[in-house]
Amino acid sequence: MKQILIVFGVIILIMVLIVGAGVSRYNQLVKLETAVDASWAQVENQLQRRGDLIPNLVNTVKGYASHEQEIFTEVANARSRLLAANTPDDQIAASQGMESALGRLLAISENYPQLKADSSFLRLQDELAGTENRIATERMRYNQSVEIWNATIQQFPTVLIANSLGKQARSFFQVAPAAQEVPNVQF
Secondary structure (H helix, E strand, O other): OHHHHHHHHHHHHHHHHHHHHHHHHHHHHHHHHHHHHHHHHHHHHHHHHHHHHHHHHHHHHHHHOOOOHHHHHHHHHHHHHHHHOOOHHHHHHHHHHHHHHHHHHHHHHOOOHHHHOOHHHHHHHHHHHHHHHHHHHHHHHHHHHHHHHHHHHHOOOHHHHHHHOOOOOOOOOOOOHHHHOOOOOOO
């Protein structure tokens, strides 16, 4: 009888340890998933800041370059796509389109010396540069969180818990193909 109680006690102890390890892994997944979501929220915050600055920048440039309607339409469409995007993947794609449109808008400003000297344009350009730096920082933090998340859900035994809970790998925020091209600056 005493041996049966010892065996039963050992079995219960092993079960408690297994359940405890499972709970610990689950809590780790919750913490990491929350970190990825929080990192993405910061990226969205900075993308929104960029989206709020763009109409002011466009209106300032419009005053000098009224015949450049195509780029204004492109920027407006890119901003609309960014605001309408619901998933991180859609937002990443829309952000890449916005970066391309902004690059073209700023390139147009090079053709208007009086615009480059306008104080409101310079202030907006500085704000936009600061925002782009913030976006880059938040993208880096998001990618770091995604890297930790993706590695964790693929490690054993966490992979068993992650699969049973339907947890999926997240997408990294990657550079737009157009950003890899060297810009052509003319004076």
